[in-house]
Amino acid sequence: MESPLTSELLQCAICLGELEDAFALPCLHSFCSQCLQGHISVSQKKVSKTLKLKRFPCPTCRVWINSPGSGVLDFTKDFRVVKLKDALKEWKKKGSSEKILTCGLCEKDFSDPLDHYCADCQKYLCAQCCTYHNSHSVLSNHIMFHVSSGQGENESIKCTVHLDEQMKYHCETCSLGICVKCIMEEHGNHKVINVQYSSNPQKVEMRNSMSQLQTQLSLLNEVMFNLTSIEGHIRSQHEQTKLQIRKHSNKMINHVYQEQSRLLKETDVDYQQKYDDLSRRKENCKGFIHHLTNLQSKLESLLRVPDINTVLDNFQSLLKDTQDTETMEIYTKELVDIPKCAQYMSSNVGKLGHIIYGDQTTFKPTCIDLHKKYGHSDQIPGRIYESRVKGRQDMKLFHGRSSPIASHPVDHKPSYPVAKLLCHIGGKGTKQYQLSLPYGIAFSADEKLVVAENGNGRIQMYTKEGVFLKMVPLPRCCPRSLSLLKDQKVVFTDENEKCLKIINLETFEISSITNRYTERTVSFPFGVASLCDGRFVISDMIYETVTLTSSTGVIEKQLGEEDPSNVYDNPSYLATDSEDNIFVSDSGNHKIKVYNKYGMFLFQFGNDGVKEGQLRYPKGIAVDNNGLIYVADAGNDRVVVFSRLGFFLSVLVDRKYGIERPTGLAYSPTGLLAVSMPDKHEIFVYQLDNSIPSQF
Missing domain, CATH: 3.30.40.10 (Zinc/RING finger domain, C3HC4 (zinc finger))
Structure with a gap:
């Protein structure tokens, strides 16, 4: 019960x-x-x-x-x-x-x-x-x-036919519980077994099963106990780790604030020194101006005097003062360039913890700086004289009507490049001579055109006349952009495996640049360019970064990291010139940005629009031997030319010449320019003439 x-x-x-x-x-x-x-x-x-x-x-x-x-x-x-x-x-x-x-x-x-x-x-x-x-x-x-309402444990179950008899037997033929009278009457020839004896084996088996279940339950309870213990251990480690992270973060934050305070103090001291120096220069300049103004006034007054005797009396003293001012006509840039005192940041300003920024302030180059860099300083109008005044320190004066910085060279008539179509390559297909999505193109030193086909997963080579030379298969690869290396090698970005690869055009051997930073920093390598020292420049369309790496792919610098506001929007194609300056096509911002070989920003040009000098989703870039910059203006269906300083020159070719969404550009040292159009699966090759504007 x-x-x-x-x-x-x-x-x-x-x-x-x-x-x-x-x-x-x-x-x-x-x-x-x-x-x-x-x-x-x-x-x-x-x-x-x-x-x-x-x-x-x-x-x-x-x-x-x-x-x-x-x-x-x-x-x-x-x-x-x-x-x-x-x-x-x-x-x-x-x-x-x-x-x-x-x-x-x-x-x-x-x-x-x-x-x-x-x-x-x-x-x-x-x-x-x-x-x-x-x-x-x-x-x-x-x-x-x-409480069970049935019979007690010691009471027997009664037969359903003979109510006064106990049900002690089971008829297997009828599947029915019966008593002894039922056996004598209706179930005499049926198969009958004793209920008490027949249930004993089942009870023994159930007891054994119950024992096994208890053993398993005990083991499972032990496992549950161990799992609970491990859970507590993991929870404790989790809390300890969070505590250590908070402590370490607080230390780093305190260190950053301390360094910030120190650097701000150093900057204030440096500024005060530069300000005092400039104030001294200004006072000296005021003194020079006052001295020369008085001398000029005396000369003008003397010239107005009608009495010749008065002129002769004062002539000797004024002549002596004038002769004491010895003027030397020399070219100097001390007052044209930014003075040394204006190079503001102290050399002590460097690394702050793990936050890396430039050691000095980068000034936007003036026209004079860039002209002098490219060897055209003699075209700057105006003259600078250095005057020495007796009894005073050196002073420098401008002679000329206009400021050299505000002046623009107009001495010679410009001569813009002209394109002459040599050949037409392509047409959609998988056979030789046919192309499928030719994004990346480049000219070799012997003027062979190398084409990366994204759709067919291969590289094809042509002569400058468009004659097919070779096909290089790229198994399981989707090449996007490429750049030529030494020893018949080509580096290209593979969209399939999201990495850089190098292929030997002679042996067809492919090697991947599996470096430490690709998995962490690069998600979708798009554009690639190589420098003379073997380093690479890579653009990433997912993280929207441009990275300067070593020849083995180890990250060295993120371009534009000095200015957080100078962010990229869909950076795509890259190019370099003879001085290893880096040109980045910031397609989403409709600009071309230029850096030196160390990754320092130089200048930028372009903005969204359809007018001259404006760009819309620029793609490929090519730079000739004279520094002229060719840009594939994809959104405007044209190829435009800029000077080495970023001034607009001309539209080279546009949709009137069959140009539709140009993407890749390639330049050869002899003046060949190739333009790829993936939407049409075609490439146009041009011969350039008059590609050296005289005033640039």
């Missing part, structure tokens, strides 16, 4: 036996005293190395509980178990002696035995009173038992 709920309440979750000397944990789960003590000892051995506090998990709910100092005696003894056992004994005695047919609350009599018993109230309840009993807030915590 004992219900499954009663067995569960009196069962120890550790030994799976009946609770003996039970103690209750703070989570209200009870266990045998010996079982609980053993569980605490084992738990502390496993987790004491990783946890600062000695704790153990509850075997039932896995809640962590602090270990007591005096063992299980520090926990509360569970008197509920004792009370429950006493109530169960009394209930068993009453149930074995008589069947309860009267409800203890409503006192109604029922024909069938009652199914519910309250251990706290010690009353049998009907179904209606049991529902009311459990819903009441005061009585809801009482322990209720479900």
Whole structure:
């Protein structure tokens, strides 16, 4: 008559036996005293190395509980178990002696035995009173038992035909329980077995299965305990890691603020020194101006005097003052270039932690600086004289009507380049002479045109007249941009594997530049250009960066990092000139940006529009031997020419000549210019004439 709920309440979750000397944990789960003590000892051995506090998990709910100092005696003894056992004994005695047919609350009599018993109230309840009993807030915590309304364990089941006989047999033919009289009457020739003897093997098998289940349950509980311990260890490591990160970050932030304060002080001191120097220069200049103004006024006054005697009397003194001012006509750039005192930043300003920025301020080059750099300083109008005044330090004066910086050379009539079509290559297809998405093109030193086909995954080579020479297969590659190297090698960007690759055009051997930064920095390498020293420049269309790397692909510098506001928008094609200056097509910003070979910004030109000097989504760039810059203005369907300083010169070819969305440009030393148009799967090759504007 004992219900499954009663067995569960009196069962120890550790030994799976009946609770003996039970103690209750703070989570209200009870266990045998010996079982609980053993569980605490084992738990502390496993987790004491990783946890600062000695704790153990509850075997039932896995809640962590602090270990007591005096063992299980520090926990509360569970008197509920004792009370429950006493109530169960009394209930068993009453149930074995008589069947309860009267409800203890409503006192109604029922024909069938009652199914519910309250251990706290010690009353049998009907179904209606049991529902009311459990819903009441005061009585809801009482322990209720479900009593089976069937026969007792010692009572036998009666036969359904002969009610006074016990059902001791089972007819397998009819699948029916029968008694001895049924065997004598209707089931005499049927296959009959004894129920008691036939069920013994099944009971043995079920007991064995139950033993196996208990073993597996014990193993799973152990696994759960280990997993819970690991969970606590991971949580502890997680919190420690976060704490260390916060501490380290605070140290770095404090260091940055300290360095910021130090650098600001140094900058203020440096500024004050430069300001004092400029103030001294201005005062000296004012003195020179005052001296010469007085001398000029005296000369003008003397010229207006009609009396010749007065002129002769003052002539000697004024002539002496004039002769004392010895004027030397020499060319100097001290007052044209930015004075040294204006190079503002101190050389001590360098690296701050791991934040790298320029060691000095970069000034935008003036026209004079760029003209002098390219050997045209003699075209600057105006003259600069150095005057030496007796009794004073050197002074420098401008002679001429206009400032040299504001002047623009107009001495000679410009001669712009003219393009003459040599040949037409391509047409969509996979055969030789046919092309599919020819994005990257370049001329070799012997004027062979190298074409990277993105659609066909190969490289083709042609003569300048468009005669097919060779096809180089690129297995599992999608080349986009390329640049020629030494020893018949080509470096190209592979869209398929998102990396740089080098191929030998003679042996067809391909090698990947699998460097340390490609996985971390480059997500979609698009454009590539090579410098004379073997370094590479790579543009990335995903991270929108332009990176200067070594010959092995190790990152050296991010172009434009000195100015956070100078961001790229879809940087694509790259080019270099004879001085290794780097040209970047910032397509989304409709600009061309120029850097020197060290990655320092020089200047930029272009803006969005369709007029002369404006660009719309520029792509390929080519620079000739004289420094003229050719730009594929894809959005305007034209190729335009700029001077080496970024001044617009002319439109070379446009849609009137069949140009549609030009993308790649290639220049040869003899004046050949190739233009690729991937949308048409074609390439035009031109011969350039008059490609040296005289004033540039």
